[in-house]
Amino acid sequence: MFVSIVFGLLFAPLLLEASPILPRSTPIRNIFTFPNNTFIENIRVRSNSDLLLTSMSVTTLFSIDPTVSTPNPSVLYTFPNATGLAGITETTPDVFAIVSVTWDLVNTRAILGTLVVWTINLQSATPIVHRIANVTNSTSFNGIASIPQSPHLVLTADSAIGAVWRVNLPTGKYGIAFSDPLFEPISTAQGLNLGINGLKIKDSYLYFTNSAYGIFGRVAIDSYGNKLSSVEVIANITNSDTTGAHYDDFALDKEGNAWIATHPEYVVKVAPDGEQSLISNETLLLNPTSAAFGRGSKKERKMLYVTNGGLFAGNDLVDEGVVAVDTAYF
Numbered sequence: 001m002f003v004s005i006v007f008g009l010l011f012a013p014l015l016l017e018a019s020p021i022l023p024r025s026t027p028i029r030n031i032f033t034f035p036n037n038t039f040i041e042n043i044r045v046r047s048n049s050d051l052l053l054t055s056m057s058v059t060t061l062f063s064i065d066p067t068v069s070t071p072n073p074s075v076l077y078t079f080p081n082a083t084g085l086a087g088i089t090e091t092t093p094d095v096f097a098i099v100s101v102t103w104d105l106v107n108t109r110a111i112l113g114t115l116v117v118w119t120i121n122l123q124s125a126t127p128i129v130h131r132i133a134n135v136t137n138s139t140s141f142n143g144i145a146s147i148p149q150s151p152h153l154v155l156t157a158d159s160a161i162g163a164v165w166r167v168n169l170p171t172g173k174y175g176i177a178f179s180d181p182l183f184e185p186i187s188t189a190q191g192l193n194l195g196i197n198g199l200k201i202k203d204s205y206l207y208f209t210n211s212a213y214g215i216f217g218r219v220a221i222d223s224y225g226n227k228l229s230s231v232e233v234i235a236n237i238t239n240s241d242t243t244g245a246h247y248d249d250f251a252l253d254k255e256g257n258a259w260i261a262t263h264p265e266y267v268v269k270v271a272p273d274g275e276q277s278l279i280s281n282e283t284l285l286l287n288p289t290s291a292a293f294g295r296g297s298k299k300e301r302k303m304l305y306v307t308n309g310g311l312f313a314g315n316d317l318v319d320e321g322v323v324a325v326d327t328a329y330f
C-alpha cells in the first residue's frame with residue numbers, strides 16, 4: 001500500500017492527460033484560494049456535503065459547497081470580539097461547537113481570558129448561536145472532538161500545557177479531563193511549542209497528534225472522556241521520509257487509517273499498524289493544517305478535504321485555502 005512521491009512523479013502526467021475526458025479525476029485539486037492573510041485552520045463537513053472552514057485570521061465561519069464546478073465560500077456567521085477561530089466539531093446533526101480567541105500570534109497562543117466556546121446550530125436558515133463558556137484558564141483549545149456517546153461533552157486539546165480539557169455544553173462547565181507527558185510541547189521555540197494538536201474520537205479511543213514531538217497516538221477513553229489506558233504512540237514523523245515535517249490535525253477513515261495534514265507539503269497516511277505513506281505536493285499542499293472526509297455521495301466519501309494554512313511571502317501569507325485529495329489514488 002505504500003505510495004511514495006515516486007508514484008506522483010511517474011503517474012501524474014498520465015492522469016493529467018486523462019483528466020479532460022474524466023472530469024474531477026485529478027489526484028489533488030484546488031477547491032478555493034482565500035485572499036492573502038486568511039490562515040485557514042480547521043474543517044468539518046456537513047451532512048449536506050458543505051465544508052465548514054475556520055480561519056485563525058478572521059472570526060468568520062465559512063461554508064463552501066465543494067461539489068459545484070466553481071466553489072465559492074459564503075459567510076455563515078461572524079463571531080464577536082475576537083481575532084480568529086480555532087477548532088470546530090459536530091456535536092449533534094448540524095450543531096457544531098467552535099472556539100473563538102484573540103491570538104497572541106508570536107507565541108501561537110490565545111491571550112489568557114479571550115478563549116470562548118460557542119455552539120452554532122445550522123438546522124435552520126438562520127444560524128442559532130450560543131455562547132457556552134468564557135474559558136479563564138487556558139490559552140489553547142486547538143483540536144476539538146465531540147464524544148459520540150455523550151454529545152453534550154466535547155474534548156479539546158491544550159497544545160500549551162499538554163492536556164485534554166472537557167467542556168459540558170449545556171452547563172458551560174469546563175476543566176482538565178487528563179494530562180500526559182506525551183501531550184506536552186517541547187519548548188517555547190517555533191515548531192516545538194505546540195504539543196497535542198489534532199483530536200478525533202473513534203471506537204472509544206481518543207486519537208491525537210503532538211506537533212512538537214511529531215507523534216500520532218491514541219488513548220482509550222470512557223464516555224465521559226476519562227482516560228482508561230496509557231497513551232500509545234502509533235507513528236512518529238521522524239520514522240518517515242520527511243525531515244523537518246510537523247503533523248497537524250487529521251481525519252480518520254472507516255478502515256482505521258489516519259490522514260494527517262503535515263507541514264510543509266504533505267498528507268501522511270498512517271495505517272492502523274503504524275506504517276506511514278506520504279502524499280507530497282509542493283504546489284497544492286501548502287502548510288496543511290487539517291483534513292476531513294467529504295460526506296454524501298460515494299465519491300464525496302472518498303474525497304479528503306485538506307485545509308492549507310498558506311505560504312509566507314514577505315509579510316503576507318498567500319495561497320491559503322482548501323484542496324481535495326481523491327484518496328482513490330492513494
Ligand SMILES: *[C@@H]1O[C@H](CO)[C@@H](O)[C@H](O)[C@H]1NC(C)=O
Pocket residue numbers: 008009012013016026027028029280281282283284
Ligand atoms: C501536484 O498535484 C497535481 C494535481 O494532482 C499534479 O498535477 C502535480 O503533478 C502534483 N505535483 C507533484 C510534485 O506531485
Ligand SMILES: *[C@@H]1O[C@H](CO)[C@@H](O)[C@H](O)[C@H]1NC(C)=O
Pocket residue numbers: 081102113114
Ligand atoms: C471583549 O474582549 C475583552 C478582552 O478579552 C473583554 O474584556 C470584554 O469583556 C469582551 N467583551 C464582550 C462583549 O465579549
Ligand SMILES: *[C@@H]1O[C@H](CO)[C@@H](O)[C@H](O)[C@H]1NC(C)=O
Pocket residue numbers: 131132133134172
Ligand atoms: C461570557 O462573557 C460575556 C462577555 O463578557 C458575557 O456577556 C457572558 O455572560 C459570559 N458568559 C458566561 C457563560 O460566563
Ligand SMILES: *[C@@H]1O[C@H](CO)[C@@H](O)[C@H](O)[C@H]1NC(C)=O
Pocket residue numbers: 136137174175176
Ligand atoms: C479552570 O477554571 C474553571 C472555571 O473556573 C474551573 O472549574 C477549573 O477547575 C479550572 N481548571 C484549571 C486547571 O485551572
Ligand SMILES: *[C@@H]1O[C@H](CO)[C@@H](O)[C@H](O)[C@H]1NC(C)=O
Pocket residue numbers: 213215233236237238239
Ligand atoms: C520518535 O522516534 C525517534 C527516532 O526513532 C526517537 O528518538 C523518539 O524518542 C521517538 N519519539 C517518541 C515520542 O516516541
Ligand SMILES: *[C@@H]1O[C@H](CO)[C@@H](O)[C@H](O)[C@H]1NC(C)=O
Pocket residue numbers: 036313314315316317318
Ligand atoms: C498578496 O501578497 C503577495 C506577497 O506579498 C503580493 O505580491 C500580492 O500582491 C498580494 N495580493 C493582494 C491581492 O494584495
